[in-house]
Amino acid sequence: MLSVADVHLSFGGLKALQGVSFDAAAGEITGIIGPNGAGKTSLFNVISGFYKPNHGRILFQEKDVSHLKPDARAHAGMSRTFQNIALFRGMTVLDNIKLGCHTHLRANVWSSLMYFGSAQKEELQARKEIEEEVIDFLEIDHIRKAPITALSYGLQKRVELARALAMRPKLLMLDEPVAGMNREETADMARFILDAQARFGTTILLVEHDMHLVMDICAKVVVLNFGRQIADGSPKDIAHNQNVIDAYLGQAG
């Protein structure tokens, strides 16, 4: 599904990523963990196309997407959320989610200006799908007309997930989906992630600090430290990997 092949990235002298390589299998949840500053978010930015790697390639569905811009990758079926919530704050929840459908709508400038006819039909169809597939699913129907600024942090995270799901993505990348949430909210979010995987068959890539969540829902875990990939494997293997333990607890001696 997604292959990251020997990716190197540096900002000036700072080496953010050094030779990261892994595969994310279709329909599975792959977790990326690592201490702060390990390069997790940089890796996400490389995969979604914001940063150009100095070396290495990103393969998505067996196709090299390394040269594509973020919007082209979205059209190919990648979708993501951001660590510090990148919703459109001036818009309502509904408009945010509608923007998630952008890649699936076809209206051109002329039909948009005219509206009545094809654009209207398409809009109503999209609205129906959003309402039935996404809003009901994520239980946010009570806030659909609310502006983003009026929502709590946890709800904003959920709306961002809704927007990403509205793209009906093949690959969903979640950057710290439960950061800053309490136990209950975390449990809710974990349920939504698992449901999304089960219901839409989406491949999920997850960056998270909450070890319990990662160990519970991921089929595979990749561990980064100082830009290097120090381990990958099943959650169980990772939990007993000496490199990982050293990275998190500090080396003995």
Add this chain to the structure above:
Amino acid sequence: MIIGNRKVSYLEDEKILNNGYKKAFVYTMIALAIALPFFADDYTILMASLVGIMLIAVVGVNVVIGYTGLLSLGHAGFVAIGAYSVSIIHNVLGHWGVPDIVHPWVALPGAMAVAALIGILVGLPSLRVKGIYLAVATLSANFIIIFLIEIDTFSQWTGGRLGLTTPDPNFFGWVLDSQREVYVLIAIFSFATILMVQNLFRTRIGRAFVAIREKDYSAEILGVSLLKYKLTSFAISAAFCGLAGAMAAYFYAKILPEQFELALSLQLVAALIVGGMGRTMGPVYGTIIIVLVPELLKIGMGAMMGNSIEAAQLRAPIQEIVFGALIIGFVLFEPLGISQIMDRFFRALNRWPFARG
């Protein structure tokens, strides 16, 4: 408590006029606009036409500044292009012996297309850097456009500094040779423009514009190509400004390059800020204020000082100061403009008598 807002279908919920007060307001405006040419005096027609012409341009500016969040200070240049293109196309067609009745159907789309193309050209810097660079690029474009209109090289087409006599369009054999007749055309296009832009913003393209304004990287991740949409936004807004220019050309007997200088660009921006950026009705409120304030000043100063030469000399600078003060005042105290004030008013109406504000 909000009453009268129950919706039973998505169609109903997606409508623009989704409550009774909005409906009443808009239908009254339309009725007034239709009734105007039958009873109003020439002065009222003049004012209404000025509002209409400027409104079309401000709606266009709103697309770029208000919705897409790209600062442009040179839209008067596109108005100029529209005005001159439409006149030149009329002249050229006349020269070729094409019948009059065909002219406007070529000239109007032609003028809009020319404006849109130049809009794309001027909008190119918006792709590379945001904000301020674009403002200066558009400002520069405005200077260059006026310069090219004025220089001798093109004066056989543009009339140079002396201005250009404009055509009277012939629609279906009806020659619009009085301001009252052109008013009808302007009114139709004003309403059409507002409606079209409003439509734009309930479909994917308009939403993409707003997304770019709000958070461009987030828009990109959803598949919005910044390159394509910023240029589209520029093209649409330039085309509407071109339409406004064409209306001005039809309305006035003569156009002069100095009508389209920086001062007009600033007026367009002022109208937008006063009315409310990124709001459908913003341009309407703003334009009415910007067109009427100088008139009120004229009347007020006439009442205070008589029609002396001193009063006439003082009027221009005072108008300038008032324009500037309106921009500054609204930015400081009511950044979302009159739209925001009207929103509060409508919300209060909607909830009355149970709650206020």
Add this chain to the structure above:
Amino acid sequence: MQFAQFVINGLMAGALYALIAIGIVAVYKSTRVVNFAHGYMIMIGAYLYYTFAVLIPDMTWAPSWLSSWTPEWVAQARVGAKMFSPTAALYDWIPNIPRIVFGLAGAIIGSGLLALFIERYLMRPLLGQSNFSMIMVTVGLISVLSGFKSLLWTGDAASVPHLTPNPAFRLDFFGTPIFIFGANFMSMIIAALIFGFIVYWLRHSSAGVAIRAVSEDQSTAYSMGINVPRVFAQAWLIAAATGAVAGAVLSARDGVSPSLGLFGFSVLAIVLMGGLDSFVGVFIAAMLVGVLEALVQWQMGGTWVEIAPYVAVLIVILIRPHGLMGQPEVERI
């Protein structure tokens, strides 16, 4: 070899551009606001200079030494000096010293007060909001300042005294004569000195460090104990003072007129060309545009000069979007 003559003219004009550009860059560096009204502040500065150097000294109640300070030795030396010689120019200039000093002081103080007012009452309330709002305020200022100018000064282009003696020099440059007016040359020197001083001051004084800190991150600077409003006021004062000097020089060169306001837009174009936050880039751009304008004037005639900077900036930002020396902003996602 007329070329050399035009290049020199261009460099002298370029230095003035650089002087004006300081004001825009200083304000941008500290507040992230591009002041669209800077040209109009310069225009006000020029009119203030005109008021204090010409209008007031010529009033009947003004002391006579203010308008023309001619002690015995100056009058005698003036009679003795050869016509059009540098000495004659010097003694022509000396009687003007009081009015020049008075005019410059008036222009700098007046512009400074104006800048402080703008900063305190129009800019500071917007602190922390998007700089789009602040930029719009400066756009509104264009109208306000231009209106006030027409309200207060109805007279049109008048001549004002040069800041320095103005002898005409004729140099021989590989066999071709080159003319240089002393005042233009001296204003180039003055502009370059002020430019150098301000850049040095920003680099090495603690106030300069504060300005740079604020430009990086307002709220962090605030929480580190830097008095952000004072930094803003300082930046606006620098802009006002350099603008007033530039206004005085410009009005002596071209006469006082409202078109000085439009001049600011060409400088804005130059600043963007140079890269907004880079003094070196802006200096280079100013010189390039000065020379470019002179060459355009030479080859294509005076009318094309007015759009030369605008065409140049469009080309530069299409090719190098961050200007000649500007740093691209790295966006953190």
